[in-house]
Amino acid sequence: xxxxxxxxxxxxxxxxxxxxxxxxxxxxxxxxxxxxxxxxxxxxxxxxxxxxxxxxxxxxxxxxxxxxxxxxxxxxxxxxxxxxxxxxxxxxxxxxxxxxxxxxxxxxxxxxxxxxxxxxxxxxxxxxxxxxxxxxxxxxxxxxxxxxxxxx
Numbered sequence: 001x002x003x004x005x006x007x008x009x010x011x012x013x014x015x016x017x018x019x020x021x022x023x024x025x026x027x028x029x030x031x032x033x034x035x036x037x038x039x040x041x042x043x044x045x046x047x048x049x050x051x052x053x054x055x056x057x058x059x060x061x062x063x064x065x066x067x068x069x070x071x072x073x074x075x076x077x078x079x080x081x082x083x084x085x086x087x088x089x090x091x092x093x094x095x096x097x098x099x100x101x102x103x104x105x106x107x108x109x110x111x112x113x114x115x116x117x118x119x120x121x122x123x124x125x126x127x128x129x130x131x132x133x134x135x136x137x138x139x140x141x142x143x144x145x146x147x148x149x150x151x152x
Contacts, residue, residue: 002048003139004039004068005127006102007055015052015064015107024104029075030085032097036136040100043138044068050102051139051147053127054110061112062147070101108151121146 006028008014018026031037045068052064074095077085090096116122126137139147 002043002045003141003144004044004048005051005053005137005139007053007135009056010054011057014054015104018104019107025069025101027099028102029077029099031075031099031135032085032087033134036134037097039136039138041072041098044072044100046070049144052102052104059110059112061110061116062108062151063110064107065105065151066102067105068100069103072098072100075099111147111150115150119146119150
């Protein structure tokens with residue numbers, strides 16, 4: 001089992017949005033970074049725990065706990081010319097981008113980035129590393145345990 005942190009802009013999909021969905025499940029679409037794509041394609045498995053992270057907002061931070069709910073499959077937005085995620089080089093025969101479904105387990109209190117930075121046990125966490133811009137990053141079991149304690 002692997003642990004993950006997955007970023008979403010709340011203006012696009014927030015924890016509250018997913019909590020209101022009938023199955024509390026959302027396709028994690030629009031990832032356009034090869035390393036993040038490879039994490040989904042090669043390493044994620046259904047049942048893997050996920051930290052649902054709000055980014056590009058007034059107060060970024062962890063907003064919920066989720067689980068990977070599907071195996072990877074082609075992201076349909078890459079084929080949609082009206083989508084901001086359209087990729088003219090992608091074909092249905094050879095898709096470039098994939099996605100997984102993510103199921104919300106529970107909303108947590110917001111654990112802001114500043115609070116994450118204040119815990120020495122999290123100092124090596126990839127989200128806290130200078131220059132890290134990936135929308136999906138692995139989390140160690142030790143980091144997961146600290147965050148679960150913080151989340152209550």
